[in-house]
Amino acid sequence: MKEEFLHYLWKYKKWNSFDLKTTGGDTIVITNVGQYLEQSGPDFFNAQITVANQKWAGNVEIHLKSSDWYVHHHEKDAAYDNVILHVVWEHDTEVFRKNNTEIPVLELRNYVDKEILDNYQQLVAPKTWIFCEKQLKDFDNFVLKNWQERLFFERLERKSKAIYDLLLETNNDWEAVLFCMLAKNFGLNTNGEVFLKIARSIPFSIIRKESFEVENLEALLMGKAGLLDSDKEDAYFRDLKFRYFYLLHKYQLDSGNEGNVQFFKHRPDNFPTIRLSQLAHLYHKQHNLFSKIINVYAVEEVHQLFRISTSCYWENHYQFDKVSPVKIKKMSKSFVDLLLINTIIPLQFSYAKSLGKEVTEDLIAMLAKVAPEKNAVIDKFTFFGIKATNCFETQSLLQLKNEYCTFGKCLNCAIGTELLKDS
Structure with missing residues (x-):
């Protein structure tokens, strides 16, 4: 289990919202999960929740264990003073603000369906090349085509940086x-x-x-x-x-x-x-x-x-x-x-x-009119069921492998998130 998976669950509301309760037994209603920041500070900004009929607006921090709050020294960081909910997979200790008030905790594992956990375990199962290699041959072609366009322009944006540097020079x-x-x-x-x-x-x-x-x-x-x-x-x-x-x-x-x-x-x-x-x-x-x-x-x-x-x-x-x-x-x-x-x-x-x-x-x-590139990465995708027919597709696949698969960013990838969906 990785913390990124909990971010995915929270961001896309992949939990049963019926009868949510804090570890202290208070009822929780999630109005807005907040904005996923992906930077230093709390994980989700400006969330809106109701705990025991009291409405709150503030930030949400997510950890695998409650004790990670102290492992990461958040109790000493003013950026975390406005955290209104601590979302964890396993609750193993209480967490307090600087003023000694307790931060409510939602133990997420009690509200996630087994099917999505099984899909996640299958996605991150041992691999010979990339995590989703066994599922690629049966993957939805429509989703793949849309994702390839996004990947292609991400690759162009990356290549553009060198161009803009030379323009300055x-x-x-x-x-x-x-x-x-x-x-x-x-x-x-x-x-x-x-x-x-x-x-x-x-x-x-x-x-x-x-x-x-x-x-x-x-x-x-x-x-x-x-x-x-x-x-x-x-x-x-x-x-x-x-x-x-x-x-x-x-x-x-x-x-x-x-x-x-x-x-x-x-x-x-x-x-x-x-x-x-x-x-x-x-x-x-x-x-x-x-x-x-x-x-x-x-x-x-x-x-x-x-x-x-x-x-x-x-x-x-x-x-x-x-x-x-x-x-x-x-x-x-x-x-x-x-x-x-x-x-x-x-x-x-x-x-x-x-x-x-x-x-x-x-x-x-x-x-699309240029023949597909020939290299080891494209050969591997072909072996696992994705055959590129032109250069637009090979450029997209190179971006996928180099920027997502290599770093295990399955939860930021359209293929990974699609494979995690409930059937």
Whole structure:
């Protein structure tokens, strides 16, 4: 039994209200259970109850045992002076206010049906992955679909925080924010943070000015990635290195690199050299990129904007000084889909929100046309009976697993609360 379960019971009135009595034998009538605060202080604010024909308005505190009042030192905290009812599962001691008046206690276990307790025990039963895994295959699809939409926008709100932080840093330059977000996602999980540092270390005004000469953009990005630190005989390497130091001097930039990029465990097409060259070519080809993507709600148009490859040099190289078979290294459809999920959609959402514009249906419709992501979390949901058919659904399931299932927040989850309902 967890205290969160008692909060759930009280909030949703999952108890028999007929003939409620305090542990002292006084009749209780609950007019309003109060507002669930989920913060420091009493659990429910501004409740309204009647005890022995005396009406009270104030706060309600909930514990597993009455003695927890003293375990948590509430008797010393003025925030609890206005508690009018102590709701507990087990009453094991009397509780008094500072003025020595006794706080009425409702022992909730006497008024909860066995069926809801059985449902709770089944929900929190031992698991191999998540608590409700055995019930998922039979879960109401209508409830799940509604919950997925809420989860999707919770995930977007979380992603928006990084965007708003970058806006503050760049004096509300949305183009600069887009550049930083794209850089991070071009680096994928392994090099994402280093790529983000690289983007933040170069004022976007410089990217704008140098975008007409793609070799200068490559020089800046690869130099900041530490890829030009050594000495090589390769002519293209030497040219980029010359350009890099010229640009450092021209713009008075710090000469230090932003960390070591990783090649290990990457497929060659994801090597940092290839991704940085593609990023340089994107900004060489697509000027004013933010204004182009912000109102694009067709997946095909997004793919058209990102139809980008590398410099000619990288068509037969993956690393400097190492010749490889010729291959035109365009951005794959799956890679652009990742950019859509992790950069474009969150940016469109954040920008629309800043303008007070509603784009909910547009974003859902766009992701509904993108193939579902493939990863261990989605595979597990499929195994237990929830098969995602598109990217909107996989994003929702990732939010569910990462923010609810992982932390055991079953009582804050639509699936958990539905499974707890009486039959």
